[in-house]
Structures are given as C-alpha cells and as structure tokens.
Amino acid sequence: MHRSQAAVLQAQPAQARVVELERELDQARQRLAVVGSGEKVAQQANEQSRLTIKLLEEQIYKQQQDLAFYKGVLAPGSRRDGLRIRTFELQATDRPRHFRYKLLLSRVGKDDQPLEGQLTVTVEGRQGDKDVSLPLAELTRGMPDQLAEPVVPFSFKHFQALPEAGRFAELQLPAGFEPSQVKVRAEVKGEKPLERTFKWINEE
CATH class of the missing domain: 1.10.287 (Helix Hairpins)
Known part of the structure; x- marks a missing residue:
C-alpha cells in the first residue's frame, strides 16, 4: 500500500x-x-x-x-501481468508516401526480470485488386533507421520504443500501394502471442 x-x-x-x-x-x-x-x-x-x-x-x-x-x-491485481503493445504512432511528412512512425511497448507487473521476445510489424492494404501485407522492414530500406530484418528482437524491463530512445523513424510506401492498417505482433517465449492493429492515417 x-x-x-x-x-x-x-x-x-x-x-x-x-x-x-x-x-x-x-x-x-x-x-x-x-x-x-x-x-x-x-x-x-x-x-x-x-x-x-x-x-x-x-x-x-x-x-x-x-x-x-x-x-x-x-496496475489492478485483476489485470493480467505482462506485455502491452501501447501505441503505433504515424505522422505524415512533406514528401508524398513518406511517413514517420514510432512503436511503444510496455509491461504490467512488478517483475524486474527483462521481458524478452520478438516483434513483427506489417502494413496491410491493397495493391491494385489484391490484398497485400508488407513487412515494415521492407518499407524502411534506405532510411536512416532502417530495420535489418522483418523480425525484431526486444528485451526490456518496463518500457521500450522502436526505434530506440523515443525517436521517430521513416518509412516509404511503394507506388500503387494503398495502406489500410498496421498489424503488430509480439511474442514472448512460453506465452500466447499478442496482436494489435492500428488504422492508417490520412496523408493530408
């Protein structure tokens, strides 16, 4: 108390x-x-x-x-302790089809042991008449904070951002691709995967 x-x-x-x-x-x-x-x-x-x-x-x-x-x-004791996908922030830039993004993870509970797992982020939408799902890593190629692999490992005690230190990174959408949402999937060994989707923003 x-x-x-x-x-x-x-x-x-x-x-x-x-x-x-x-x-x-x-x-x-x-x-x-x-x-x-x-x-x-x-x-x-x-x-x-x-x-x-x-x-x-x-x-x-x-x-x-x-x-x-x-x-x-x-956190109330009735809530399940563990990983939380807090936010996926998107901001339009002054360049068409370029956006800034930041992902925030946190945990609930008093455990001081690092929470370890892996993260996958995909942008879902339409390319012509087909439904398409593009890995975030693919959309960050050539950018300053590009992701090396589609699967991103994480390890933290209370809070973590992607990219690190709470900065925003950039992504670029391919021509003809119309995004509708972002799907974030986080996996911790021994636990059920956690998924959350975020609607895409207007570029205006």
Whole structure:
C-alpha cells in the first residue's frame, strides 16, 4: 500500500512533465516548419530546431519510461501481468508516401526480470485488386533507421520504443500501394502471442 501511494505521488509530476515536453515539442516542430527558406541563417535555425526536437523526444521517452514503471506498480491485481503493445504512432511528412512512425511497448507487473521476445510489424492494404501485407522492414530500406530484418528482437524491463530512445523513424510506401492498417505482433517465449492493429492515417 505504501509503495502504491509513493508511486502515485511520483507519477503525477512525471505525467505533468510529459504534457509540458509534448507542448514544447509541438512548438519546436512549428518553428521548424516556418524556417524553410534556403538562406544560410535559415539553415542554421532549421538544424537547431531539429536538435531541439530530438532532445525533446528523448526527454519525453525518459518520462514515458518512468510512467510505465509507475503504472505497472499501480496496475489492478485483476489485470493480467505482462506485455502491452501501447501505441503505433504515424505522422505524415512533406514528401508524398513518406511517413514517420514510432512503436511503444510496455509491461504490467512488478517483475524486474527483462521481458524478452520478438516483434513483427506489417502494413496491410491493397495493391491494385489484391490484398497485400508488407513487412515494415521492407518499407524502411534506405532510411536512416532502417530495420535489418522483418523480425525484431526486444528485451526490456518496463518500457521500450522502436526505434530506440523515443525517436521517430521513416518509412516509404511503394507506388500503387494503398495502406489500410498496421498489424503488430509480439511474442514472448512460453506465452500466447499478442496482436494489435492500428488504422492508417490520412496523408493530408
């Protein structure tokens, strides 16, 4: 009981800090969109905005790790402990058929042993008149944070992001492919696989 009360008190400022950092991140992204000319000064401001965004994303990730731990401690006993697929975030970019993505995993429970398993992510949609399922790794080829293999191993105690440190990575859709949803499947040895689907966003 004392542990739960302490976790509540510690989680509140962490949650407030996440909200504050996300507001700063939105402002930084807006500044980045404004300074879009080819002037040298604008380029310097553009780079500074990118560094600010990266720093804020890393700070938010750290706060989210803390919150995941507190929520694991406070989780009702009736809920099944173990892995959670929290979110798959998608953002459109200024380039057609290019998107930014981030996947977040967490766990419920007080076990401090690392949770190990493997993850597969596929983008489902239509190519012409056929239903098609494309591995995320295929869509990240040539990108800075490209995935080497379709199956991604993971090992974490409370919280993990793909890519690491809470950054966003990029993917590119092939011509003619119309996505409808993203399917995330996580497997932990000895447990039933966990699956979750996320609807695709409009590119507008």
